[in-house]
Amino acid sequence: MAEKMHQIGKGQKSEILSRLNIAVEVPPLPEPLFPIEKNKIVKKPQDYAWNHAKTELQEIVAKLTASEAAYVTEARVNIPADFALACYSLASTLKKSPQQIAQDLAEKFNENNYLPEIKTAKADSGYLNFELDPKPFSDKVINEIEDSGDNYGNQNIGEGKTIVIDCSSPNIAKFMSVGHLRSTVIGESLARLYKANGYTVVRDNHLGDWGTQFGMLGRAHELWGDEIPELKTGKDTVQGLYKLYVKMHDEVEKQKEANPEGESTLEREGRAWFRRLEEGDPKAMEMLNWSTRQSLGEFQRIYDLLDARFEYMLGESYYVKMLPSVFKSLSEKKVTEKDEEGAVVVNFKESDKLSRLVVQKSDGASLYASRDLAALAARTKWFDPEKIIYVVGGDQTEYFKQVFKTFENWTDGKGPKVEHVGFGMISLPEGKMSTRRGRVVFLEDEGALAGVGLSKLECDFEW
Ligand code: ARG
Numbered sequence: 326m327a328e329k330m331h332q333i334g335k336g337q338k339s340e341i342l343s344r345l346n347i348a349v350e351v352p353p354l355p356e357p358l359f360p361i362e363k364n365k366i367v368k369k370p371q372d373y374a375w376n377h378a379k380t381e382l383q384e385i386v387a388k389l390t391a392s393e394a395a396y397v398t399e400a401r402v403n404i405p406a407d408f409a410l411a412c413y414s415l416a417s418t419l420k421k422s423p424q425q426i427a428q429d430l431a432e433k434f435n436e437n438n439y440l441p442e443i444k445t446a447k448a449d450s451g452y453l454n455f456e457l458d459p460k461p462f463s464d465k466v467i468n469e470i471e472d473s474g475d476n477y478g479n480q481n482i483g484e485g486k487t488i489v490i491d492c493s494s495p496n497i498a499k500f501m502s503v504g505h506l507r508s509t510v511i512g513e514s515l516a517r518l519y520k521a522n523g524y525t526v527v528r529d530n531h532l533g534d535w536g537t538q539f540g541m542l543g544r545a546h547e548l549w550g551d552e553i554p555e556l557k558t559g560k561d562t563v564q565g566l567y568k569l570y571v572k573m574h575d576e577v578e579k580q581k582e583a584n585p586e587g588e589s590t591l592e593r594e595g596r597a598w599f600r601r602l603e604e605g606d607p608k609a610m611e612m613l614n615w616s617t618r619q620s621l622g623e624f625q626r627i628y629d630l631l632d633a634r635f636e637y638m639l640g641e642s643y644y645v646k647m648l649p650s651v652f653k654s655l656s657e658k659k660v661t662e663k664d665e666e667g668a669v670v671v672n673f674k675e676s677d678k679l680s681r682l683v684v685q686k687s688d689g690a691s692l693y694a695s696r697d698l699a700a701l702a703a704r705t706k707w708f709d710p711e712k713i714i715y716v717v718g719g720d721q722t723e724y725f726k727q728v729f730k731t732f733e734n735w736t737d738g739k740g741p742k743v744e745h746v747g748f749g750m751i752s753l754p755e756g757k758m759s760t761r762r763g764r765v766v767f768l769e770d771e772g773a774l775a776g777v778g779l780s781k782l783e784c785d786f787e788w
Contacts, residue, residue: 341706345736347658349699350650352643354707357527357636366481366523368473373480374465378442379408382455385439386410389430392418397455406447406454413451423451483524486711489704490516490526493633494717496533497613497620497640498542498566499760501627503751504718509633511748512716527708532640534617535696540599542566543612544591545573547598562619567760574761599690603645613642644699648691651699655684660734671731682727694728701732705741712742719747720757 342349370376379397386395394414400406410430412423419426427448434446434453442465444458470477492512495505516526549572550556555565573591580589588596601609617640628634652669655661661669661684669685684695704713715725725745732740751766752758758765 341709342702345705345739347654347702347735348650349654349702349706350647351703351706352646355637355639358638359634359636361525361527361636362520364481364484364520364523364525366476366479366484366521368476368480370480370482373478374442374462374469378440378457378462381440382408382410382443386430386453389433390415390419390426394418400454404449404454405456407457408455410453410455411451412453424448427451427453479521479523481523483519483522483711486523487525487527487708488519489708489710489713490519490528490716491531491700491713492516492528492716493628493635494531494533495620495624496538496760498539498563498570498616499533499620500563500567500765501624502758502760503766504748504758506631507748508716508718509628509631511746512714513631513633515714515716515746524711527637527710528635529704530635530638531700532617532638534613534640535602535642535645535691536693537596537599537690538570539602539613539616540597541573541577541592541595542570542616543598543602543609544594545569546612563623566616566619570760571763574763596688596690600688603690639700641693641696641700644696644703645691647699647703648695651695651702652685655698655731655735658735660731671727671734673727673730677730679723679727679730682731684731694724694731697728698731698735701728701740701743705736710741712744714744714746716746716748718750720750721745722747 342351371380379399383395383397386397387393392415395410396414397408397410400409410427412426412430415421415426416423421429427450430453431446431448434443434455442457442462443455445456447454447456473479490512492515493505493509495501512528516528519526546556546569549569553565553568555561555568573595577589577591580591598609602613621638652661655671656669661671664670667687668683671682671684673679673681682694683692684698685691701713704710717725722745725743725747729743729745732743750757753764753766755764
């Protein structure tokens with residue numbers, strides 16, 4: 326994946342993006358990792374016994390009352406009935422009280438066997454409540470289950486519609502965390518539910534393979550790469566990269582203690598290293614590509630263990646080439662502005678109750694948010710999705726609100742639906758997990774896989 330990132334083709338403006346009035350150069354969609362399954366479900370919701378009974382009831386009532394206003398619904402849970410008809414909406418047409426209408430209809434139903442699955446029809450203060458007869462109804466359901474087996478309940482309501490699920494999304498040069506595990510399994514569950522409802526599903530693993538932290542890692546590799554045994558021997562390289570990461574953090578802390586004012590030398594060097602990456606410096610790219618390959622091998626082992634699959638694994642780096650056109654379009658549409666220091670920011674309306682979002686630093690460096698905005702435009706063009714779902718920990722709730730609002734402003738509210746499916750954070754007794762501080766439980770730490778090590782961990786639900 327990373328190898329491809331600088332071979333992105335010319336890109337073209339799509340019809341969808343021009344409909345949304347955003348002029349962005351989107352790279353061509355790469356081949357999926359395995360064929361995207363098209364919906365083959367033919368069953369409609371009304372083909373199932375339950376809905377069938379409801380529809381038939383609806384038709385009978387419409388005939389009896391000669392009115393389209395009759396509407397049969399599922400009965401409320403605390404009512405001893407299966408379906409109900411609220412007779413209020415019929416009162417003016419039939420010129421009778423709802424109570425009277427319910428009473429009259431109940432009598433008709435009980436005198437005639439309109440539908441064998443219906444056992445009783447009872448009037449209850451303006452409602453007509455229907456009770457199913459368990460025997461004929463359950464016979465029908467059992468037959469259906471026997472006929473469709475695992476596909477029982479599948480229906481075609483999503484036909485022709487695509488759902489993009491952004492899930493798992495671990496970070497290169499680090500281990501997968503419990504949060505990434507949760508994102509993987511929740512994402513997979515959603516994918517199965519949508520598929521069962523006839524949607525075409527695209528799972529995209531938005532790998533964290535770009536950002537200032539890779540500048541820090543690259544600089545650390547230059548300084549101390551030779552001292553790390555795992556990097557020298559090439560065995561357990563991700564562990565080696567992780568050690569570099571922690572060492573860099575410790576050294577920055579030391580420099581900061583010695584000189585608390587401003588940026589530390591190492592941070593400045595890390596930033597310069599990241600600039601090299603953003604400019605496509607081949608040596609810097611090679612280091613990142615190497616780290617990506619090491620990490621992907623490691624992640625794949627875990628995905629195999631979980632039987633998790635993704636149609637795409639386009640990391641953040643895949644969108645870097647798009648960024649100049651993204652920044653230009655955002656500014657043209659007056660979604661962003663420059664602040665006093667020269668950073669590009671989104672200042673939201675007061676009623677949005679959101680703090681400002683920085684999309685480009687004053688030194689021109691891109692950010693996590695920049696790449697998410699680019700990915701939104703690309704996914705919109707590639708898949709024209711009904712919805713894009715982000716399965717990401719609850720600590721990013723505010724961030725996604727900012728990104729989604731920015732996207733809405735950018736596309737004049739005409740873009741696909743977007744949704745953040747958050748989940749509770751897991752924190753340690755010492756506080757929130759932090760890879761930088763080396764305070765983290767990785768997926769394969771002892772006890773973490775077995776029941777997510779809940780004896781050691783605390784669940785901290787933030788939503
Ligand atoms: N890599 C990020 C993290 O570990 C998650 C990315 C989620 N997806 C996204 N499109 N931002 O926190």
